[in-house]
Amino acid sequence: MLRYLRLFGIQLRTSALLGMQYRLDFVLDALMTLFWTASSLVPLVVLFHQRSDIGGWSWPQALLVVGFFTVLRGVIEGAIQPALQNVVELVRKGMLDFLLLKPADSQFLVSTSRFEIWRGVDVLAGALILVWALVELEHVPTPLQALSSLALLCGAVVILYSIWIAVVALALRVVKVDNLTYFFSSVFEAARWPAPVYRGALNFVFTFVIPLIVMTSYPALAIVGELEGRAIFFSLAGALVFALAARLVWLRALRSYTSAGG
Amino acid sequence: MLSVRNLVKHYRVHRRRPGLLPALASVFRRRYTVVRAVDGISFEIGAGERVGFLGPNGAGKTTTLKMLAGLLHPTSGEISVAGHVPFRRERDFLRSIMLVTGQKQQLLWDLPPAETFELNRAVYEIPRDEYRRTLAELVDLLDLGDLIHKPTRQLSLGERMKCELAAALLHRPRVLFLDEPTIGLDVTMQAAVRDFIREYNERHGATVLLTSHYMDDVAALAPRVIVIDRGRLIYDGSLENLVRQIRPDKRVTFRLEGPLPPVEWARFGASVVAQDEARIQLQVHGGRLRELVSWALGQLPVADLVVEDPPLEEVLSELFARRHEEGE
Numbered sequence: 170m171l172r173y174l175r176l177f178g179i180q181l182r183t184s185a186l187l188g189m190q191y192r193l194d195f196v197l198d199a200l201m202t203l204f205w206t207a208s209s210l211v212p213l214v215v216l217f218h219q220r221s222d223i224g225g226w227s228w229p230q231a232l233l234v235v236g237f238f239t240v241l242r243g244v245i246e247g248a249i250q251p252a253l254q255n256v257v258e259l260v261r262k263g264m265l266d267f268l269l270l271k272p273a274d275s276q277f278l279v280s281t282s283r284f285e286i287w288r289g290v291d292v293l294a295g296a297l298i299l300v301w302a303l304v305e306l307e308h309v310p311t312p313l314q315a316l317s318s319l320a321l322l323c324g325a326v327v328i329l330y331s332i333w334i335a336v337v338a339l340a341l342r343v344v345k346v347d348n349l350t351y352f353f354s355s356v357f358e359a360a361r362w363p364a365p366v367y368r369g370a371l372n373f374v375f376t377f378v379i380p381l382i383v384m385t386s387y388p389a390l391a392i393v394g395e396l397e398g399r400a401i402f403f404s405l406a407g408a409l410v411f412a413l414a415a416r417l418v419w420l421r422a423l424r425s426y427t428s429a430g431g
Numbered sequence: 432m433l434s435v436r437n438l439v440k441h442y443r444v445h446r447r448r449p450g451l452l453p454a455l456a457s458v459f460r461r462r463y464t465v466v467r468a469v470d471g472i473s474f475e476i477g478a479g480e481r482v483g484f485l486g487p488n489g490a491g492k493t494t495t496l497k498m499l500a501g502l503l504h505p506t507s508g509e510i511s512v513a514g515h516v517p518f519r520r521e522r523d524f525l526r527s528i529m530l531v532t533g534q535k536q537q538l539l540w541d542l543p544p545a546e547t548f549e550l551n552r553a554v555y556e557i558p559r560d561e562y563r564r565t566l567a568e569l570v571d572l573l574d575l576g577d578l579i580h581k582p583t584r585q586l587s588l589g590e591r592m593k594c595e596l597a598a599a600l601l602h603r604p605r606v607l608f609l610d611e612p613t614i615g616l617d618v619t620m621q622a623a624v625r626d627f628i629r630e631y632n633e634r635h636g637a638t639v640l641l642t643s644h645y646m647d648d649v650a651a652l653a654p655r656v657i658v659i660d661r662g663r664l665i666y667d668g669s670l671e672n673l674v675r676q677i678r679p680d681k682r683v684t685f686r687l688e689g690p691l692p693p694v695e696w697a698r699f700g701a702s703v704v705a706q707d708e709a710r711i712q713l714q715v716h717g718g719r720l721r722e723l724v725s726w727a728l729g730q731l732p733v734a735d736l737v738v739e740d741p742p743l744e745e746v747l748s749e750l751f752a753r754r755h756e757e758g759e
Contacts, residue, residue, distance in 0.1 A: 175553060176554065179550060183542070186546060187542060190582075264536070266532075266535070267530075269520070270525060270528070271554045272554065273522075275520075425504075426502070
């Protein structure tokens with residue numbers, strides 16, 4: 170465990186070094202990230218200009234969802250997506266071999282192979298949005314509410330990561346998964362809206378298949394104490410199931426990995 | 432150290448004819464053919480041996496190497512490397528091997544090699560002291576100097592290959608898999624890499640299995656060769672024997688001081704390989720070499736002479752040609 174923490178540190182350090190190789194990129198990327206975050210608030214502002222609630226969710230409540238959405242997007246773009254793209258690149262060039270030859274868990278090495286640290290700006294921006302929303306709500310979360318929404322957020326990260334690692338596993342076989350990453354990014358955009366926006370089949374899909382509602386609406390409900398304990402429990406259990414399934418998919422993919430060239 | 436028994440690797444490959452229509456058809460119905468990349472080979476390699484792995488393109492060399500390194504699962508057969516089954520990828524196994532490929536690199540492109548070394552130190556859990564000692568030795572042996580602090584993208588191909596070797600040897604592996612380690616390098620750099628590999632093998636008793644297209648590599652490094660063709664093992668033994676078996680001839684080159692009178696070379700069973708005003712190169716059976724040389728020294732204006740084995744490339748292409756003729 171300690172060993173993997175240390176490895177994580179080294180991987181993070183290497184990514185930071187890589188990031189700082191190109192200083193202008195670094196600054197521009199951070200600025201772009203802030204710009205996109207700010208612009209992602211626009212539809213919400215426009216909507217609430219016309220009406221006072223969406224399916225019973227008030228403006229600050231919807232803002233909470235956007236806050237959690239922004240934090241998660243920061244994690245995706247800062248940690249999960251760069252690693253995935255790196256792996257796709259490695260597979261294409263046949264360089265994944267070197268990674269698989271290292272005496273450490275391959276899934277761990279793959280997952281931590283690249284971070285884009287400036288995207289962490291989004292995590293901070295998301296946290297600020299959350300504070301803003303709580304101020305508007307005039308609500309101070311109890312320790313239990315704070316803890317449960319944090320746990321749900323972690324669960325959301327686990328679910329997102331699991332979906333991505335399954336995509337990476339697919340990359341070992343089909344090599345070209347760029348389109349899939351676009352697909353996922355656009356689907357993930359749906360997570361910025363509160364749960365009642367989605368009805369019927371869509372609600373089912375976004376709760377159980379690609380659990381976007383669980384990722385952003387649930388923590389938003391939990392932080393104001395409006396989510397049942399049962400829902401919290403099942404969400405976290407669900408995250409565990411996702412993680413285990415992803416692990417299995419990864420191990421299976423390794424078995425059939427054919428390497429590139431020769 | 433390394434043993435392979437009845438190793439088989441079959442790939443299922445999707446085949447289709449060229450053109451748009453067949454491509455469209457293949458979306459709906461795919462035809463697969465099985466490619467027998469490796470088709471039942473067996474061999475053993477002892478600790479500290481240097482073995483050359485030869486064969487034409489697509490013979491199954493790289494596939495075999497990848498199975499030995501644990502990257503590919505064999506279709507059937509048994510492999511044991513340093514007491515481990517490679518594809519289980521146990522930590523101890525991975526720590527005792529290395530793989531260097533001439534065409535691919537593990538060094539981080541935008542950072543100096545030293546950063547990749549540092550990463551490997553952490554992954555292989557090499558103690559600081561040992562790491563420092565090993566790195567110093569490798570820097571010295573490979574003559575790396577300050578190169579390891581320059582960004583990899585600024586290094587020449589040869590410099591990069593030397594750094595690749597260093598990165599792969601930091602954890603002191605006992606088994607070295609080298610796949611075309613000198614590809615694309617100039618002659619001096621090839622020789623440097625070759626010398627280094629031999630030096631490393633002699634110092635640390637590491638087992639070396641190498642594939643190369645440059646026969647000089649094989650001739651200089653590998654007293655023993657394993658030859659495979661179309662996934663089957665066709666020769667395993669000393670390089671010397673292979674050459675004698677396939678091409679018992681020698682090449683004699685005479686440098687001449689004056690014009691050459693007409694000579695009936697056929698009476699020595701010899702034939703002319705190349706000839707110009709100052710030189711003549713002949714091919715003659717090893718058993719009649721002595722007779723031919725002593726006659727020539729007595730009768731011809733010879734200034735100098737060189738006796739060589741035929742080039743390994745020719746030996747091998749003859750070996751493969753013979754097999755293919757035999758309908759194999």
